[in-house]
Amino acid sequence: xxxxxxxxxxxxxxxxxxxxxxxxxxxxxxxxxxxxxxxxxxxxxxxxxxxxxxxxxxxxxxxxxxxxxxxxxxxxxxxxxxxxxxxxxxxxxxxxxxxxxxxxxxxxxxxxxxxxxxxxxxxxxxxxxxxxxxxxxxxxxxxxxxxxxxxxxxxxxxxxxxxxxxxxxxxxxxxxxxxxxxxx
Numbered sequence: 001x002x003x004x005x006x007x008x009x010x011x012x013x014x015x016x017x018x019x020x021x022x023x024x025x026x027x028x029x030x031x032x033x034x035x036x037x038x039x040x041x042x043x044x045x046x047x048x049x050x051x052x053x054x055x056x057x058x059x060x061x062x063x064x065x066x067x068x069x070x071x072x073x074x075x076x077x078x079x080x081x082x083x084x085x086x087x088x089x090x091x092x093x094x095x096x097x098x099x100x101x102x103x104x105x106x107x108x109x110x111x112x113x114x115x116x117x118x119x120x121x122x123x124x125x126x127x128x129x130x131x132x133x134x135x136x137x138x139x140x141x142x143x144x145x146x147x148x149x150x151x152x153x154x155x156x157x158x159x160x161x162x163x164x165x166x167x168x169x170x171x172x173x174x175x176x177x178x179x180x181x182x183x184x
Contacts, residue, residue: 015049028114029067029082032132036068040137046071051079053097056159057166061183064169066097070108070141076101077145078108078136087111087118091125093168096161098122103158104150110135123151 011022014033020026033049036042048069055062070078079101081094090111098106099122109120112132119129119136136144153161 013049015044015047025082025084028084031114032068032080032082032112035132036070036135040135042070042138046138051101053100053165055100055162055166055170057163057170060166060170062166062170063183064097064165066101069101072138072142072145075145075150076106077141077148078110079106080110080112080135082112082114084113087113087116090168091118091120093165095120095122095125096165096168099153099161100158100165102153104152107145107148107150108136108141 006023008022008024010019011026011030012018013020014030014037029049033047036047037044048071049067051066051069052063053066055064066079067082068080069076070080079094079098081090081097083090094109094111098109105122107122109122109125111118111120112135115132117130117132117135118127119134120126121128
């Protein structure tokens with residue numbers, strides 16, 4: 001067993017069809033993936049699972065995973081960050097990630113533990129709804145993104161957000177967490 005996750009065997013990723021490690025956390029991620037496709041009517045091509053994102057703090061760098069990046073007409077419109085336990089403590093790092101994935105602000109940020117979810121407005125960080133069922137369906141996200149200005153993220157803002165993401169998701173991580181790739 002590597003890291004701190006109990007590996008239960010292997011499973012097939014619902015979105016990509018790849019064989020991946022079966023862990024308790026991965027079971028929640030797969031449940032979310034199925035929910036997005038079957039209940040929220042996203043196409044498999046709309047969803048990028050395990051999206052790699054570079055976080056920097058000075059000379060330190062690491063690749064972290066954004067669990068799901070949702071695209072509408074090839075534009076990033078929503079991210080979903082999964083983590084066990086408290087979701088409130090994950091708001092700030094998820095907002096930072098939403099400001100680094102593209103050169104513009106992503107409109108919707110979802111933080112979930114697989115049982116509950118907070119849906120945040122990307123610009124303000126305010127909770128706009130709660131619960132897994134409140135995750136916007138594809139049709140809702142299309143309407144919402146049509147009204148959204150997708151403001152640019154300045155270079156200074158991106159640097160600050162990257163430091164925040166690094167502090168929360170890398171410095172604040174368990175040393176045995178093998179889902180983060182440090183490239184220091």
